[in-house]
Amino acid sequence: MTTEDAAQRPEARNPRGFSDKRGAALVAERRIVRAVSEVYERWGFEPLETPAFEYVDALGKFLPDTDRPNEGVLALQDDDDQWMALRYDHTAPLARFAAQTWETLPKPYRRYAFGPVWRNEKPGPGRFREFVQCDADTVGSDRPESDAEIVAMACEGLKAAGLDDGQAVVRISSRKLFDGLFEAAGVTDAGQRLTALRAVDKHDRLGWDGTALLLGEGRLDESGDYTKGAQLAPKAVDAIQAFLTSASDPAASRGAILDAVSDAVDLGAPGARALEELAAIDAALGALGLSEDEARFDPTIVRGLEYYTGAVFEAELLLKTVDDKGRPVRFGSIGGGGRYDDLVARFTGERTPATGFSFGVSRLASALAAAGRAPGADVRGPVVVIAFSQDDMAHYLAAATELRAAGVAAEVYLGRAGMKAQMKYADRRRAPAVVILGGDELAAGIVTIKDLDAGRAMAAQVSDNAAWKTDRPGQVTAPRGDLVAVVRGIIEGSSIK
Template sequence: MTDATTPPRPEARNPRGFADRRGPDLVAERRLVARVSEVYERWGFEPLETGAFEYADALGKFLPDADRPNEGVFALQDDDEQWMALRYDLTAPLARFAAQGWETLPKPFRRYAFGPVWRNEKPGPGRFREFVQCDADTVGSDRPEADAEIIAMAVEGLQAAGLKPEQAVIRVSNRKLFDGLFAAGGITDAGQKLTALRAIDKFDRLGWEGVAALLGEGRLDESGDYTKGAQLPTSVITTLEGFLGAVADDSLGRAATLDAVSRLDGLGEIGEAALAELAAIDRALGAMKVGEAAVRFDPTIVRGLEYYTGAVFEAELLLETTDDKGRAVRYGSIGGGGRYDDLVARFTGQSLPATGFSFGVSRLASALRAAGHSTGEAVRGPVVVIVFSEADMGHYLEAVAELRNAGIAAELYLGRAGMKAQMKYADRRGSPAAIMLGGDEIAAGQVTIKDLDAGRALAAGVADNEAWKAARPGQSVVARADLVATVRGILAAAT
């Protein structure tokens, strides 16, 4: 019977959209970030870490016209009555940092950053409210070569993360191509242009017929939902059809794609300037020996509709991925970026050119796992030293300290279970070996080492069991002085 005065127990649960992560997944993500960070530093980008909270008015992007700015972000009011919000990306804090200390920074300022970001959005499959991003940005350069460097560095970074050259492509465009098409067609209403860009962004999914409906009056989808269209004039829709059709051939090289676009009517002065910027990016990529397969020009790419001001790029995963039930899963975009010359101006009133690339660490790691790829060497558990007797605890502590001092991850079992349970514990930890120092071994100056990797391989049915047994005995008794050397041999054989 429950005492009426006993407070109710809370239900053990994590908030929706916030995932617990442990062990191999977490270590793999950290290694991924370490490898990408090494690339970024080699390209001359310095690390920067900003706080988790920013003042809400400095974030801007998700904030509504409301007393409490908590739509899209997680916000709270400080004791000075100013609203703070958890950062929703790593770029808005960079803009604030650059505006705050621009006079003291080297110019251009090149930085990379990684860390968790938070978005107060409805969670769903693969969509979290907290996730890790990794960014690299150049602030203070309007040169197209700055965009080209970011793109080329992103190619190298994705390969360092574990992708082969043919497993991803970065598609590049320029937002000003559509600005030119709209200007030439007399479209000046910002809402109308935004609706049209959202429609064009669905080109790869809906095809021209679906996009044309959204550029016009609207579209009724298969579920019966009606989406109001941009209501563009027929002449502008026809121009956009010719534009999208001219660049739909994915086999075109970068120069050939630009040539196809340049032959179109209706780009206007703004569009011609965009083509010139893309041509300069192409020349820089060529000088850096970035191949056509790694980076393609795709003028249908539309990103960050109210954010980017020039070149835009999107990294697309090309390798086949499956879920834990073997069903095909399409990850599509795994990162992106572009030029955003107006973000710092929110603070200073003056335009400051900037360009950058960002990818979701957890998303990329998940994609690599789904494709059967690791982000590096396998995540191993520690060697486990088994406990037999309280009286011999000093011997166990000496052994585990000796392994650690030799650079080998090791732990002493500190539960109170028997040997069978301890061996099961070591197996669950993914331990390569278990160390046994019973009374007989201690008296003889020996140690028994059980090769748990060998046991797992035999259980999985290796091709040649006899050869495996001959090369790697499952259990051996060696001189106590040979403990470290024997364990190192087991670790080396598993790599």
């Protein structure tokens, strides 16, 4: 190959925010999806799959920027000049589907969905441009009990995904609380309200001093970047401070938090309705057996998407996690949702109540890996049949076929390396065992099977090389007809499944 040819070769690299997944990482995500989907189905939700692409006007959240819609979504123009974009979540496609098929659906309509979503945003730790979500939504019910059910189901899903008690909490609030607070404080401008909500959303990170700056004139951060504030009047800023402070007691019950919020500040008529709805959610959560540690009221929860109209939920990871250098890293939110009663109305003109929750599957899998708890790290590879000679390949293929027919994952090594390299290959594949059918075994009608897990464990206890060769730890010789039984015994007896 010439120097010119080498210069023209593309560099093998991933686009930022997009990752390759193999082996344990992919199994981890699939296990989470399977576990959470089983929870959804137990609660009576049916699966739905929508296309990866939706028309941009149907997605609704993002508007075209100059000549193409690239604000937050990955879009392309169809041959009929219509813009379509990869879905950024599973909720917007659900709203389109519900509006399109409403007359044929059971009402309320309960569905769950899973699969990749795509966002054109800056990637970071645990934040990707392509990632997997697993959602459940109820469309057509305005009862607070439907919100409570979604929260209870989310808590059950978190446990099914691999989290123990105390390792996550779902925080609950209502956007109507802020609607009432703004109304009572005289904040009528929609832009001011949105900027103020974004400021409150940063409260857990910036504390009150930083939040107050963003509610007022603005804030200059450590990097020198300036963020313009909401320009709220001091009266409104004081009301928000009282509101946020009212629920700062971590030991307070859900009911006590509602009382404290009600007593702290004037929330107007919308806020009073929100407190009634949250009280009904609290009662339903109690009936469903949800403890205060699993689901808490937290009025600082805002949620980033702009279409929430009532109750909002956010699942926060409490599990300690570290990066690849052992430094603490905070994942924060691993899922969220809420009530969005106006989303279907974008298509129909009629308000249709809806509520739902979404698991960030990729984010949760990354968090579990950062905590040394990756579901899938224990995944086993196939039993490997060693290949010695091309002349005996039929025997190797028959052995692998026999194992697979018995439900045991198996493969014949089809490279061209020697015995030592094949054993190394089996170890890298995390094979539970290797099958050896050399000339001596074939002539005697026997099979040699190496239990790799037992071999590694016994090798750690053997210091003498001669003893190792004599004892052959983890190695079993059996009649050829006992192949399946011996391999099954090794797999079932292993502590690694």
